[in-house]
Amino acid sequence: MKLLVIGTVAFDAIETPFGKVERIEGGAANYISLAASFFSKNIHLVSVIGRDFDQDYVNMLETRGINTAGLERKENQDSFFWSGRYHMDMNTRDTLATELNVLADFNPVVPNHAKDADIVMLGNLTPQIQKKVLEQMDNSKKLVVMDTMNFWMDTQWEALMDVLQYIDVLTINDEEARQLSGEYSLIKAANKIFNMGPKTLIIKKGEHGALLFHDHHVFFAPALPLEDVFDPTGAGDTFAGGFVGYLARTQNLSFDNMKNAIIYGSAMASFCVEKFGPNKLIELQRAEINERIKDFVNLVQFDIDLVED
Amino acid sequence: MKLLVIGTVAFDAIETPFGKVERIEGGAANYISLAASFFSKNIHLVSVIGRDFDQDYVNMLETRGINTAGLERKENQDSFFWSGRYHMDMNTRDTLATELNVLADFNPVVPNHAKDADIVMLGNLTPQIQKKVLEQMDNSKKLVVMDTMNFWMDTQWEALMDVLQYIDVLTINDEEARQLSGEYSLIKAANKIFNMGPKTLIIKKGEHGALLFHDHHVFFAPALPLEDVFDPTGAGDTFAGGFVGYLARTQNLSFDNMKNAIIYGSAMASFCVEKFGPNKLIELQRAEINERIKDFVNLVQFDIDLVED
Numbered sequence: 256m257k258l259l260v261i262g263t264v265a266f267d268a269i270e271t272p273f274g275k276v277e278r279i280e281g282g283a284a285n286y287i288s289l290a291a292s293f294f295s296k297n298i299h300l301v302s303v304i305g306r307d308f309d310q311d312y313v314n315m316l317e318t319r320g321i322n323t324a325g326l327e328r329k330e331n332q333d334s335f336f337w338s339g340r341y342h343m344d345m346n347t348r349d350t351l352a353t354e355l356n357v358l359a360d361f362n363p364v365v366p367n368h369a370k371d372a373d374i375v376m377l378g379n380l381t382p383q384i385q386k387k388v389l390e391q392m393d394n395s396k397k398l399v400v401m402d403t404m405n406f407w408m409d410t411q412w413e414a415l416m417d418v419l420q421y422i423d424v425l426t427i428n429d430e431e432a433r434q435l436s437g438e439y440s441l442i443k444a445a446n447k448i449f450n451m452g453p454k455t456l457i458i459k460k461g462e463h464g465a466l467l468f469h470d471h472h473v474f475f476a477p478a479l480p481l482e483d484v485f486d487p488t489g490a491g492d493t494f495a496g497g498f499v500g501y502l503a504r505t506q507n508l509s510f511d512n513m514k515n516a517i518i519y520g521s522a523m524a525s526f527c528v529e530k531f532g533p534n535k536l537i538e539l540q541r542a543e544i545n546e547r548i549k550d551f552v553n554l555v556q557f558d559i560d561l562v563e564d
Numbered sequence: 565m566k567l568l569v570i571g572t573v574a575f576d577a578i579e580t581p582f583g584k585v586e587r588i589e590g591g592a593a594n595y596i597s598l599a600a601s602f603f604s605k606n607i608h609l610v611s612v613i614g615r616d617f618d619q620d621y622v623n624m625l626e627t628r629g630i631n632t633a634g635l636e637r638k639e640n641q642d643s644f645f646w647s648g649r650y651h652m653d654m655n656t657r658d659t660l661a662t663e664l665n666v667l668a669d670f671n672p673v674v675p676n677h678a679k680d681a682d683i684v685m686l687g688n689l690t691p692q693i694q695k696k697v698l699e700q701m702d703n704s705k706k707l708v709v710m711d712t713m714n715f716w717m718d719t720q721w722e723a724l725m726d727v728l729q730y731i732d733v734l735t736i737n738d739e740e741a742r743q744l745s746g747e748y749s750l751i752k753a754a755n756k757i758f759n760m761g762p763k764t765l766i767i768k769k770g771e772h773g774a775l776l777f778h779d780h781h782v783f784f785a786p787a788l789p790l791e792d793v794f795d796p797t798g799a800g801d802t803f804a805g806g807f808v809g810y811l812a813r814t815q816n817l818s819f820d821n822m823k824n825a826i827i828y829g830s831a832m833a834s835f836c837v838e839k840f841g842p843n844k845l846i847e848l849q850r851a852e853i854n855e856r857i858k859d860f861v862n863l864v865q866f867d868i869d870l871v872e873d
Contacts, residue, residue, distance in 0.1 A: 474863060481751065483749060518868055544871070555783070557827060
């Protein structure tokens with residue numbers, strides 16, 4: 256299946272308790288595409304970069320089967336820049352700086368050859384830009400997956416409600432699911448969010464795993480307990496990239512196959528956090544992924560008998 | 565296998581966002597015994613109550629196969645009393661009152677017929693009292709399981725380190741595992757705690773499930789996502805009760821069987837939170853437990869293929 260990915264491609268400055276990096280390639284669409292590239296070579300990236308973004312990095316994406324024809328470069332501006340500092344628990348972070356630069360007036364253009372994508376992955380961006388992408392697609396699309404964040408719930412509620420009508424799978428974290436629905440129970444939250452449009456909901460809980468809701472079915476993918484979490488930046492996007500990449504590869508959009516897709520997404524995210532930025536994803540080998548999938552199987556596999564009186 | 569349970573049997577006053585109850589039977593050993601009674605009828609309770617504790621409730625425990633010969637009643641004092649208020653997220657609570665009463669000078673006496681118990685479950689109490697129980701046991705015991713809390717880490721560090729040497733399985737929550745070990749990573753925490761004595765560690769994460777560590781093996785039992793969590797009081801003790809009860813029934817202390825035991829423990833805990841205090845456990849039926857075990861299987865069961873290049 257053809258996969259379209261939209262989102263940021265950017266520079267990050269990251270500080271964690273284990274070190275800091277002043278400038279590293281980041282952005283949602285970067286992580287999503289990289290993760291998906293382990294499963295599909297039919298990936299089309301729509302994003303925007305500035306004059307400062309390294310062409311070698313873009314070429315590296317191309318060699319991985321990520322078509323960058325839709326990656327616009329604006330020669331008179333710099334790339335989107337985010338700077339953040341993680342606390343010891345790695346679940347909370349402070350944003351130190353956000354420089355929109357090229358993102359301020361980003362008008363996404365989907366190349367003609369990508370308008371018939373089967374799966375559209377809308378990385379976290381303003382709901383208006385996410386909708387502009389959907390409006391350019393022809394009627395081939397079979398699955399639209401969207402990520403968003405609390406910031407758009409706070410500031411763009413109506414636009415968010417508008418685009419949500421067109422979404423098949425929404426991926427948000429537990430706090431965002433609670434904010435979006437006004438419900439504390441994640442089961443109740445899922446049911447309310449289904450009424451906003453999405454037929455499937457993925458709730459990401461970071462080190463506590465991820466929940467997949469569809470109809471009255473719930474599936475839980477654990478996070479692998481790790482000795483060291485070096486840098487969580489991009490883990491959620493990497494998770495989404497593994498998820499859509501696996502679906503594109505297997506061409507099977509059933510709930511049962513989505514279970515496997517979020518296990519693969521969780522495995523990819525577990526690698527992402529091992530090094531700064533996308534460094535681990537760039538050097539990752541197939542054999543490591545398959546070993547980690549076995550770790551996930553061992554982590555939750557059990558063979559139980561029911562008890563009789 | 566014969567199971568010995570020690571811990572509090574007490575009165576609680578509980579306030580949650582969904583209601584309040586002024587006085588209900590609580591205490592670690594109460595929840596542990598009730599949960600275990602669904603799996604074993606060879607349970608021996610060591611605890612202390614005061615003049616105010618209802619004999620009908622004690623009789624109810626007896627009818628469930630819980631031998632209360634070791635449940636001392638002090639006629640000149642009241643029972644241990646705890647009062648707490650839960651916040652909306654149900655993960656945090658404020659203790660409003662703690663009245664030690666009979667617990668202040670509790671000197672546990674293990675009845676002769678219980679000294680040959682195979683499994684000893686030390687509910688949360690001072691480490692000194694936990695050790696006093698172990699000193700009364702003969703050499704039959706095959707497994708000692710202990711629960712403790714941050715309060716004893718703050719106030720009784722040396723006594724805690726002393727008793728930990730004699731423990732096979734320690735059950736604590738994630739925050740306590742981090743405090744006890746000084747490590748944020750739960751994998752590193754487990755390895756440090758193994759050096760304190762326990763060969764197996766269960767880390768309870770409430771709504772985020774539970775981790776079972778042994779040697780280099782890790783198993784994860786999810787918590788079932790629930791529409792309503794009515795009252796979390798006793799959930800951790802109920803989890804422990806299901807765990808030791810299932811082990812006692814199956815007479816199998818292997819790591820693989822402990823996986824099933826924590827799934828049963830998680831299932832029992834998921835019932836506990838449905839009503840105030842132990843009310844749901846008291847009315848619970850076998851068929852409900854088996855249905856819930858199936859829910860757990862569906863929640864995490866997947867059938868995955870590895871991906872080739």
